[in-house]
Amino acid sequence: MSDKQSDGHGNLTYYIIGAIVAAIGAGFFIPEIAVKFKVGGEVFLSLLMMMVVPLVISSVMSGILGLGDVRKLGKPGGVAVGYYMCTTVLAVTVGLIAVNILKPGVNKELAAAKEKWEDATGDEKVKAEEELNALKASIQKNLDDSASSNEEAAHAVEAENKRKDAAKNEEAAQERKQEAQAALVKAKEALAKDPEKESLQQQVIEAEANKDSADKAYAKAVAQRNAAGEEKTIWDILENILLMLVTDNLFKSAAEMSLLPLIVFSIIFAAMLTTMGDKVFAITRMINQANAALMSFVMLLMNIAPIGIFCLVASKFGEANLEGKLAEMAGQQGFYIITILVGLGFHMFVTLFFAYWFFTRKNPITFFKNMSQAVLTAFSTASSSATLPVTMECAVDKAGISEKSTKFVLPLGATINMDGTALYEAAAAIFIAQIYFPITGQDLTMQTQVIIAVTATLAAIGAAGIPEAGLVTMLIVLNAAGLPVEAIGLILMVDWLLDRFRTAVNCFGDSVGAAIVDGYMEDDSVSSENLEPEGAGA
Numbered sequence: 001m002s003d004k005q006s007d008g009h010g011n012l013t014y015y016i017i018g019a020i021v022a023a024i025g026a027g028f029f030i031p032e033i034a035v036k037f038k039v040g041g042e043v044f045l046s047l048l049m050m051m052v053v054p055l056v057i058s059s060v061m062s063g064i065l066g067l068g069d070v071r072k073l074g075k076p077g078g079v080a081v082g083y084y085m086c087t088t089v090l091a092v093t094v095g096l097i098a099v100n101i102l103k104p105g106v107n108k109e110l111a112a113a114k115e116k117w118e119d120a121t122g123d124e125k126v127k128a129e130e131e132l133n134a135l136k137a138s139i140q141k142n143l144d145d146s147a148s149s150n151e152e153a154a155h156a157v158e159a160e161n162k163r164k165d166a167a168k169n170e171e172a173a174q175e176r177k178q179e180a181q182a183a184l185v186k187a188k189e190a191l192a193k194d195p196e197k198e199s200l201q202q203q204v205i206e207a208e209a210n211k212d213s214a215d216k217a218y219a220k221a222v223a224q225r226n227a228a229g230e231e232k233t234i235w236d237i238l239e240n241i242l243l244m245l246v247t248d249n250l251f252k253s254a255a256e257m258s259l260l261p262l263i264v265f266s267i268i269f270a271a272m273l274t275t276m277g278d279k280v281f282a283i284t285r286m287i288n289q290a291n292a293a294l295m296s297f298v299m300l301l302m303n304i305a306p307i308g309i310f311c312l313v314a315s316k317f318g319e320a321n322l323e324g325k326l327a328e329m330a331g332q333q334g335f336y337i338i339t340i341l342v343g344l345g346f347h348m349f350v351t352l353f354f355a356y357w358f359f360t361r362k363n364p365i366t367f368f369k370n371m372s373q374a375v376l377t378a379f380s381t382a383s384s385s386a387t388l389p390v391t392m393e394c395a396v397d398k399a400g401i402s403e404k405s406t407k408f409v410l411p412l413g414a415t416i417n418m419d420g421t422a423l424y425e426a427a428a429a430i431f432i433a434q435i436y437f438p439i440t441g442q443d444l445t446m447q448t449q450v451i452i453a454v455t456a457t458l459a460a461i462g463a464a465g466i467p468e469a470g471l472v473t474m475l476i477v478l479n480a481a482g483l484p485v486e487a488i489g490l491i492l493m494v495d496w497l498l499d500r501f502r503t504a505v506n507c508f509g510d511s512v513g514a515a516i517v518d519g520y521m522e523d524d525s526v527s528s529e530n531l532e533p534e535g536a537g538a
């Protein structure tokens, strides 16, 4: 790692912090005015997003070209993937510990009512049971009222419910079909014994008609179930992750901002270029120059970051205030928010700080200050992908991480390494289980916790680096743990806020990864400048 690391977080960081504080104040006190800044926020976000695809392609390619030989990626690549896996598992563990200790979902009122019912006798018991049931019913109602503040999640819940209904219908239709078949066999047997009897002949005709209609109903139910799709299981997530690596159309992936196939393509393409020598000199130089120009563009954009961030945060907090979401933060939801924040805080300031110090022997606080603009941008945009240009800029220019590491570790990390999301998904699923299981009488077993841990890890890898993507993959975790998908309504209202914090952790986790991998980069790699012909101007 180069010695360029400084604590030059500069005034810009303070301007950004000031902008966030002012924006939150505006959202609280003058929400009607705060929401008017939405367009400014959207412009800033679009400017960042606009650069993501060209920056990912050019930086990954330029990174590989800088290595000179793709085989040199082996060791740092292995370290990067190992780091992603270890920190994600640690994050999930921290999330599970936090939610199990703080128990934000455990309803004390319900526990007390249950105890009262258990201790009561005679008339008291009847009364206590009524109270207990009323309480359970009100909690159930909360679960059912899945307020849909996230359109995508609401659609996913709707699709999931349709799928469940279709599966139930299919089962019923199949039963009817079997019954009709059995009735027909019986009627035919009876007729065989007494072929002349008219009533038996009539029964066979009716049984045949009945079977015919049951067959048709079954075929229809099967078609409906097929159309509604299969239940998403852990295998589906694995399959999805594998499929996410490739694409049949690069332009479609670029348009949808699915970065993984673009990264895979860029690695292979650049690897090919490194084997072609002088013949590809022009394109090699063009890639490096385009990358350098895009990075300058990011630096320019950072000058307006405080304004853009103010608009983004003010409009989001203002909107949340007007929609009554801020009020949600009292009571049980507040305790849930605190639990997630404690977990995220521990992971960021203890686990990641320690990992950074352990592998680089440098001061994690200085590193955090150097990366603070990226962390604050992640908080403001709630998108790791949109923050990527800023993360790269801070990593190279402020934290002094070599370009070689940042160019492939950060784009890959922004796509698959999401510690904050993994921690959040695990903790949120247990929170829901803590609320839901006492109503159904189920126990929160170790097995359920393990299932939640594994699915949360995979769901985080599969989540896109966009706002509230974790909420959508959360449905898979709930399904796997046997929790009702509607229960997502319990966490929807505060997700917009938690998303910001977990995105900040995702982004910081990627930066620590780049710093660690930097120590494993071979020093003899070809630098971008060496690819230029002598005397060629950049």
Ligand code: ASP
Residues within 6 Å of the ligand: 382, 383, 384, 385, 418, 420, 421, 463, 464, 465, 466, 467, 468, 469, 470, 471, 499, 502, 503, 506
């Ligand atoms: N918004 C997060 C990110 O971009 C993903 C999520 O957890 O929803 O990193």
